[in-house]
Amino acid sequence: MSDVLLHMEGITKAFPGVMALDGVNLNVYKQKEMALLGENGAGKSTLMKILSGVYQKTSGELFYKGERLSVTDPKDAMQKGIAIIHQELNLIEELSIAENIFMGRYPKTFGKINWNKLYNDSEDLLKRLNLTLNSKTLVKTLSIGQKQMVEIAKALSFKTDLIIMDEPTDALTDQETDSLFAVIKELVGDGKSVIYISHRLPEIFEICDDVTILRDGQFIAEKKVSEIDENELIELMVGRKLEEQYPYVDCKTEEVIFKVTSLENKWVHNITFELKKGEILGIAGLMGAGRTELSKSIYGNIHCEKKEMFLGGAPVKVRSEREALKNGIAYVSEDRKKDGLVLSLSVSKNVTLSSLEKYSKATVINKKRERESVEYFKESMSIKTPSLNQSVKLLSGGNQQKVSIAKSLSIAPRVLILDEPTRGVDVGAKKEIYELMNQFKSEGMGILMVSSEIPELLGVCDRIMVMKDGMISGVLSREEATQEKIMRLAIDVGERKNEKN
Structure with a gap:
């Protein structure tokens, strides 16, 4: 066991009426990346909160660097060389990036904060993540993906030997994800170990050495990533074979249930499209393309200089969320914790x-x-x-x-707008959501679906509308859509066109 940095044995955690963890084991090896997988509710975050001092275990033992480990609180974990990047963002919006990164640890000279050093040290960390952000920028002005990168920079600012990353790429662009993977490899090369939690299975095969699977609060297996494939991994996670990852049913008719013409504001330009009854119309594009802004503009959350909309052939005025709901247009936010739920x-x-x-x-x-x-x-x-x-x-x-x-x-909406509906959701729950969407289609609902995952769009959508720079660059039918065609429309400067039929 000389190559084991961390060993957790027989860990249990009981909450009132719920056994969240039941005899869980976990090994993390020196200079390795251990993936920790399981469906939502499997116990992954609970186990990591015990390791990082947020929760206290009910029973079990922890060993770190060959010695018995007791962690009283998150600060104690940090001091012992264990850092965690939580899935939930933990930033103070009104402070700068630099102030958030070094919160509670500001460098001082003669008892006063050394602002130059604070900003310079923060700039170094941001550059390490290939970010061009000014460290004096207020966090409230950042996108979700940029905020996630600030959380990662904050964790890197500690002198740690073990870094826990809980869904770190959930809101990142492909470029930001590539930068993060490069940093992870650099950290491992420097002697660090990483516990990596993600629902994006291709990431596991790209960067992880080993994988531990939990199910219903219990330890299921530990495997070498090189000795397992995606189908076997899914079966271990859900406890059954997942026959079809992207279920699809064709329910659409030629009846147009919803139409938008000439929608225009500072975020999106000259948007015109139609949504048919019983159809899922996907909205693709890179981060910053205007997908969420379009969704919120339709829903009345963002003001438009120009907007004409027709529901069931009749014109509708939607200048607020209340009017959208009254007219049967519903929106599910990409950020369920901030905008979707109380x-x-x-x-x-x-x-x-x-x-x-x-x-x-x-x-x-x-x-x-x-x-x-x-x-x-x-x-x-x-x-x-x-x-x-x-x-x-x-x-x-x-x-x-x-x-x-x-x-x-x-x-009881007639039009449902889903903005990243499966973000942060495990593979089993994803399929349940897809099946719900198919049920809504069969009942005649029209669905607009924003997603950053191209395989998801290809799997469940009837058509895919691609956006670039706030405009529609093309619309692809299910039959003609491919990953390459979507990316070409999302990236190329070529002629942009709005859908005419």
């Missing part, structure tokens, strides 16, 4: 948040009708929760996403 509220209250008018009369809510509706969504969408009164922040990522979708469905 984490402190229960599952039940989140589901009915957008549709309370359906259950109320003279400001009095009919609790029975509300509960029946929430029960319907819980059963039909397989939302795993011990109680409808459970705080939504305690659910796994996949179940949080289902609650966010259920909230939008509660208004």
Whole structure:
């Protein structure tokens, strides 16, 4: 065991009414990258929170560098050389990048903060990640991907031997991901070890040496990545063969359910397209192409200088989110924790948040009708929760996403806009979401789906609309769409055109 940096043995963690971890083992080897995999709710984050001092274990033993390890809190973990990059961003929006990176550890000279050193040290870390950001920039002005990179820079600022990365590429561009992988390889070359958690399985085969699989809070297997393939990995994670990763049904008709013409604002330009009944129209493009801005413009969240929309052939005015919901247009945000859910509220209250008018009369809510509706969504969408009164922040990522979708469905929309609906969701829950989308299609709903994962778009969409620089650069049918054609439209400067039919 001389090559083992960390050994966790028989780790259990019990919460009231729930055994989150049950006898879990984990080995991390010196100068290696250990992938930690499992579906949402498998116990990965709980295990890492025990290692990093956020939670205290119920039982079990930890050994680090050959000695028994006890971690009292996150600061203690850092001091012992263990850093964690959490999936949830933990930044102070009103402070600069530099202030966030060195929070609580500002360099001082004669008792005063040495601002030049603070900014220079931060610039060095940003350059290491191939970022051209000014370290004096306020965090609130950054994109989600840029904020994630600041979290990574913050972890790198500590002198650590073990770095835990929980879904670090979830909101990164391909270029940012490549930069991160280069940094990981550099860190390992410098003698560090990495625990890498991701739902993006191709990443595991690209950068990891070993993989540990958890399922339902239990240890399932430890394997060499070189000795396992993706199908076997998925089977170990979900406990069954996943016959079809991207289920597809053809439900579309020639009936146009939704039409947008000449949509224009500072983010997107001259947008015109049609969405057919029972169709999933994918929206592809690189980060910054305007996909989310288009979605929010349609939904009334972003002001437009010009916008004409038709629902079922009739013109509709959508100048606010309230008007969108009233007209049967629903939006599921890419950032469910910030914009999609109220984490402190229960599952039940989140589901009915957008549709309370359906259950109320003279400001009095009919609790029975509300509960029946929430029960319907819980059963039909397989939302795993011990109680409808459970705080939504305690659910796994996949179940949080289902609650966010259920909230939008509660208004019975005719058009559903899904912005990165499977981000941070495990392979099993992804398939469940795809099957739900197919169900919505069969009921005649039109779906706009933004995704950064091209295989996902190719797998579930009827057509794919590609954006570049805030404009539509092309629309591809399911039959003609390929990864190469999508990337060419997303990158090439060539002639951009809006869809005419």
